[in-house]
Structures are given as structure tokens and as C-alpha cells.
Amino acid sequence: MxxxxxxxxxxxxxxxxxxxxxxxxxxxxxxxxxxxxxxxxxxxxxxxxxxxxxxxxxxxxxxxxxxxxxxxxxxxxxxxxxxxxxxxxxxxxxxxxxxxxxxxxxxxxxxxxxxxxxxxxxxxxxxxxxxxxxxxxxxxxxxxxxxxxxxxxxxxxxxxxxxxxxxxxxxxxxxxxxxxxxxxxxxxxxxxxxxxxxxxxxxxxxxxxxxxxxxELISNPALPLSTSPQAASVFDGKVVDIDAEYGLATLRVKGADIIVSKNYTELGSIHRFKVAAKDVGLCRNRATEGSSIINGPPARIIRIEQAGPFKMNILMKLGAEGDGEPLIARITRKSFDTLALKEGEQVHALIKGVALNGSDPSFTYPRED
The missing domain is CATH 3.40.50.300 (P-loop containing nucleotide triphosphate hydrolases)
Structure with a gap:
């Protein structure tokens, strides 16, 4: 190139x-x-x-x-x-x-x-x-x-x-x-x-x-971008499934399929979407029922950084082996201590589909493959 x-x-x-x-x-x-x-x-x-x-x-x-x-x-x-x-x-x-x-x-x-x-x-x-x-x-x-x-x-x-x-x-x-x-x-x-x-x-x-x-850069805990109140991860995902009945679409990125609350109509189209760090929760075992959160892809913890006295930044790579796109989560220090999280461990990233509804133009919009 x-x-x-x-x-x-x-x-x-x-x-x-x-x-x-x-x-x-x-x-x-x-x-x-x-x-x-x-x-x-x-x-x-x-x-x-x-x-x-x-x-x-x-x-x-x-x-x-x-x-x-x-x-x-x-x-x-x-x-x-x-x-x-x-x-x-x-x-x-x-x-x-x-x-x-x-x-x-x-x-x-x-x-x-x-x-x-x-x-x-x-x-x-x-x-x-x-x-x-x-x-x-x-x-x-x-x-x-x-x-x-x-x-x-x-x-x-x-x-x-x-x-x-x-x-x-x-x-x-x-x-x-x-x-x-x-x-x-x-x-x-x-x-x-x-x-x-x-x-x-x-x-x-x-x-x-x-x-x-x-x-990579906006999800890097070593840079001040990830410690701001607006810290987020950004992805360009391909539409692989459309659920018109519920106004949902599944976007594929490296390491995960993410469901967004957006009624796209064209399979294969590329759309950028943002996942705010504060909208990402973590759990060790993904519940298959009894939860309103529809996204829970596996991810591997790459790095852990403190974000102020009571919050933690968790940098992950999507996929069970941690070979996918970077994703950052911001959780309370109490949640971090309760889960006893460590670098290298596998977790599930809980992302609300409704948080990715495209109401703000910077959240989801069309891109070219």
C-alpha cells in the first residue's frame, strides 16, 4: 500500500x-x-x-x-x-x-x-x-x-x-x-x-x-482518551442478519456479532457504531435466559487500569481467544473486586442493544466496505 x-x-x-x-x-x-x-x-x-x-x-x-x-x-x-x-x-x-x-x-x-x-x-x-x-x-x-x-x-x-x-x-x-x-x-x-x-x-x-x-487508540487505557467520561469503542460492522419485526440488526465485527436497535434493510452493508465504555457490563458466565441484555459476546481481558478512586477501565479483545476487536468497559471498583477480575481471563461483555439505537448520528451510520 x-x-x-x-x-x-x-x-x-x-x-x-x-x-x-x-x-x-x-x-x-x-x-x-x-x-x-x-x-x-x-x-x-x-x-x-x-x-x-x-x-x-x-x-x-x-x-x-x-x-x-x-x-x-x-x-x-x-x-x-x-x-x-x-x-x-x-x-x-x-x-x-x-x-x-x-x-x-x-x-x-x-x-x-x-x-x-x-x-x-x-x-x-x-x-x-x-x-x-x-x-x-x-x-x-x-x-x-x-x-x-x-x-x-x-x-x-x-x-x-x-x-x-x-x-x-x-x-x-x-x-x-x-x-x-x-x-x-x-x-x-x-x-x-x-x-x-x-x-x-x-x-x-x-x-x-x-x-x-x-x-486501537481510543480503547487503549494507556492514553487519556480512554479515561475521559465519554470513553468508547468504535466498530465498523457488516449487517449479517435483520429482524424487521423487532427493528433489530446484527452487525459482525472481528470476534463478535453485535445486535443493534436499528432497522437496517440491506444485508452486507457496513455501518459504524459506537459502544460507550459505561454501557458495557461484565460477567463470568453468560446467562442464556432471564436477561434483557441481548449482547453477551465472550472477550479476553488484556489490560486493567484504575479510572479514578472508584472506577476501573477494563480493556478486552472480543472473542474467546481474545483475537478480535478491542472493547473497553468502565465498571465500579466494587464490581471489579466482586468479580475478582484478572488480566488474561475470559469474560462476557454485556452490551444493551438499545444503547446502540442510532438516535445520535455518531452512534450508527452507513459506511462503505
Whole structure:
């Protein structure tokens, strides 16, 4: 598989940025961390807007920076989407898009991009009459019409209200499915990452502390992501059974079949769903009757961490042998002591199907296989 390589060292006011990254050349890679940790600076280094004395950046076989050369930002095949759309107010939507396309001499089809982002009916409209979500979709389309090799997005939804965010999120998900352009996505809102990202880069004070598949990093008790009140595991599951009478569907992930309270209609379709750590209970022996909890897959305890004075985080791998997807549970210390749990033991993970009902768009939504 083709890869994006990035290595940057840059002295900043409060700390030094040091990043050594290998990023897949497809899908969405999210950069996350505390405010001021260097997320935007890292993105600017990739774009060539901040120049490092020591740096390397390449996409597939194209080197944009090494110790002998530096490709200027305007000569890099990069699409950059900022927090603010920064559209020309005196031009229509179509004129804004064509302006960016002409400057780059791109052959990317205008019709394809406008249909992908739902802009066809807005082309004649003045940008002054667009909603926040519509303006940002135009900004994304303008970046894509440059025919970029990579799309860099710097908190593109941070200036939007919740309604506008929900309007634009499905379009962002479609980008990775329909265009196969690698996207590096900076955000401070972890719900966006849970919904969109395939890979995650976690930063603190200019350092990349961890990088890898989203599911592995957000379930890792060694990282602060798993100790937050919103700690969760994220899965992409394939629909293998539909119970239309009860509005249920069975989604298969590595190591388990999980029943969700969602009336999907297409067998084989892929859907992402989130399991909050607080919604996972544990037992040693799975009851086959007399329980309202319909999910109780076997799992193997991988790691145990204390989460405050009275709670415990239990990291598991699904499957009797512990060879499936990671799952994290948060239980009381009393429950932990009562069960006398130990690393390496097999347990059953109790997950309420109703907790996975898709009422929040970040819980369940369609993905592409």
C-alpha cells in the first residue's frame, strides 16, 4: 500500500514540534490532542506554509521536502480547507469554484464535485446567502477542484453550529468513499473523529504520542482518551442478519456479532457504531435466559487500569481467544473486586442493544466496505 511519510522538527515558542509519521494514502487520518499541542502547525508543515530546517515529506513517490529540496506551497498538489470558508462575496458559488479550478488548471469535473457535495442547486446563488454548512461545502469543493494529491482540513467544522455540523458530516464521509483522496483532518471535537476517521494521530506538546487505527487508540487505557467520561469503542460492522419485526440488526465485527436497535434493510452493508465504555457490563458466565441484555459476546481481558478512586477501565479483545476487536468497559471498583477480575481471563461483555439505537448520528451510520 502507498504511504505518506512526514518527519518535521520545528522550534516553537513554548515547545518544539517533532513528528515522525507514516500515514495511509487513503481514508481519513485525524490529528487530535489538547489545545495548543501543535496540530495546526503539523498541518501547515505538510502544506509547506511553515518551513522546518529539518524535515521530510513525501506522498507515494513524490518528495516535497527533504534535506536537499523544498517544494513551495503553491507548487504542491494540496487542497487546504481552513476553519473559515473565505469565499469571494462578490462571486456566485459557481464563480468561486471556477476561480479555484482555473488557477490550478485542474481537469477535475465540476459536475462530479458539485453532485458529491450537494451543491448543484446552489451554483447560481450568492455566497452571502449561504448557511455556514453550505459555505464550508463550497470551500471543500473549491479545494477538491484543484485536483489535490492530499486534502488537509484544519478544524473545518469548528465555526459551525450543531445543526450545520450534522448537515455537512455525511458529505465528508462520502469524500473518502467516492474520491479515494487521503485526508488529514485536524479537530478538537472527538465526536467528529469517532464518526469519520480511519486512523488517529494523538499529540501532546508538539510530540506525536501515538498513531494507528482509530479502534486501537481510543480503547487503549494507556492514553487519556480512554479515561475521559465519554470513553468508547468504535466498530465498523457488516449487517449479517435483520429482524424487521423487532427493528433489530446484527452487525459482525472481528470476534463478535453485535445486535443493534436499528432497522437496517440491506444485508452486507457496513455501518459504524459506537459502544460507550459505561454501557458495557461484565460477567463470568453468560446467562442464556432471564436477561434483557441481548449482547453477551465472550472477550479476553488484556489490560486493567484504575479510572479514578472508584472506577476501573477494563480493556478486552472480543472473542474467546481474545483475537478480535478491542472493547473497553468502565465498571465500579466494587464490581471489579466482586468479580475478582484478572488480566488474561475470559469474560462476557454485556452490551444493551438499545444503547446502540442510532438516535445520535455518531452512534450508527452507513459506511462503505
Amino acid at each position: 502507498s504511504l505518506i511519510r512526514a518527519e518535521f522538527c520545528l522550534k516553537l515558542d513554548q515547545f518544539d514540534l517533532y513528528a515522525d509519521l507514516t500515514i495511509p494514502s487513503s481514508g481519513i487520518t485525524a490529528i487530535f490532542g489538547p489545545s495548543g499541542c501543535g496540530k495546526t502547525t503539523l498541518l501547515r508543515c505538510m502544506a509547506g506554509l511553515d518551513r522546518c530546517d529539518e524535515g521530510y515529506f513525501s506522498i507515494n513517490d513524490t518528495i516535497w521536502q527533504d534535506n536537499k529540496s523544498f517544494t513551495l506551497p503553491h507548487k504542491r498538489a494540496i487542497g487546504y480547507v481552513f476553519q473559515e470558508a473565505s469565499l469571494f462575496p462578490h462571486l456566485s458559488v459557481k464563480q468561486n469554484l471556477l476561480y479555484g479550478q482555473k488557477r490550478s488548471k485542474s481537469t477535475m469535473a465540476l459536475d462530479e464535485i458539485t453532485q458529491l457535495l450537494g451543491l448543484t442547486d446552489l451554483l447560481k446563488r450568492s455566497t452571502a446567502k449561504l448557511s455556514g454548512g453550505e459555505r464550508q461545502r463550497v470551500a471543500i469543493a473549491r479545494a477538491l477542484l484543484c485536483d489535490p494529491a492530499i486534502l488537509l482540513m484544519d478544524e473545518p467544522l469548528s465555526a459551525l453550529d450543531r445543526f450545520s455540523k450534522e448537515e455537512i458530516l455525511p458529505y465528508l464521509d462520502k469524500l473518502q468513499k467516492d474520491l479515494s483522496i487521503p485526508i488529514v483532518y485536524v479537530t478538537h471535537d472527538f465526536s467528529e473523529i469517532e464518526r469519520l476517521a480511519n486512523q488517529l494521530i494523538y499529540m501532546e506538546r508538539g510530540l506525536v504520542k501515538a498513531q494507528g487505527p482509530l479502534g
